[in-house]
Amino acid sequence: MKGVPGHLAVIMDGNGRWAAKRARPRWMGHARGAQTARELVAHCARLGVQHLTLYAFSSDNWKRPREEVGFLMDLFASHLDRQLAELRANGIRLSIVGRRDRLPPALVAKMEEAEARTAQCTRMHLRVAIDYSSKAALQEAFARVQAEGREWPADPLLPNVDLLLRTGGERRLSDFLLWECAYAELAFIDALFPDLTTADVDAVFADFARRDRRFGGLNSAPVPVGSA
Ligand code: FPP
Numbered sequence: 001m002k003g004v005p006g007h008l009a010v011i012m013d014g015n016g017r018w019a020a021k022r023a024r025p026r027w028m029g030h031a032r033g034a035q036t037a038r039e040l041v042a043h044c045a046r047l048g049v050q051h052l053t054l055y056a057f058s059s060d061n062w063k064r065p066r067e068e069v070g071f072l073m074d075l076f077a078s079h080l081d082r083q084l085a086e087l088r089a090n091g092i093r094l095s096i097v098g099r100r101d102r103l104p105p106a107l108v109a110k111m112e113e114a115e116a117r118t119a120q121c122t123r124m125h126l127r128v129a130i131d132y133s134s135k136a137a138l139q140e141a142f143a144r145v146q147a148e149g150r151e152w153p154a155d156p157l158l159p160n161v162d163l164l165l166r167t168g169g170e171r172r173l174s175d176f177l178l179w180e181c182a183y184a185e186l187a188f189i190d191a192l193f194p195d196l197t198t199a200d201v202d203a204v205f206a207d208f209a210r211r212d213r214r215f216g217g218l219n220s221a222p223v224p225v226g227s228a
């Protein structure tokens with residue numbers, strides 16, 4: 001659909017503040033955020049987004065209290081259990097990006113099962129980043145290419161991000177898809193992630209549709225070779 005980003009990446013920030021505003025424990029914000037993530041996925045698939053990458057847990061999030069980390073790992077596992085049928089019904093392929101070796105083995109098993117059982121789905125590709133660090137992913141990719149004596153490929157990792165959305169009012173990338181965001185349009189909104197609505201997403205897409213993406217050229221229309 002015109003104006004809809006081919007690849008949307010979302011930094012789902014503000015769960016803790018959402019809970020604090022209600023004098024609730026942080027985990028309630030994450031639980032509510034998981035519901036919002038589910039609605040966001042369905043809405044993006046409806047609108048025709050091809051790739052959606054969600055930042056669910058950064059490699060720096062291990063610094064959080066053990067109880068919060070444990071809650072998030074359990075939430076990811078139960079979310080996978082509950083969402084698998086819906087993903088398949090909606091034609092959504094799931095991939096998990098990030099390190100797997102530090103995750104609970106039961107969660108990794110569920111991730112692998114969900115990936116295998118949605119592998120044939122083609123309507124939208126959902127990537128959930130868990131224990132993800134863009135710098136670490138790049139270091140690993142560089143090391144792999146060097147070890148194999150290959151040329152550095154032009155686009156070795158994920159498809160380029162068209163639009164990066166961060167909720168929660170902060171304006172930073174937090175080690176997310178640094179390479180892939182080379183020409184991403186950036187959208188920062190104040191809504192805390194659990195409060196994000198489909199109308200907010202529509203408004204962000206409408207703004208994205210009005211942007212003139214020149215990719216370093218002079219205008220977005222193809223320039224005839226040799227024109228003065
Ligand atoms: C950042 O908010 C959010 C996280 C670290 C967790 C993100 C997880 C979810 C939205 C739920 C699960 C998602 C899926 C796809 C199953 P924060 O805790 O840093 O919020 P704060 O800045 O207000 O403290």
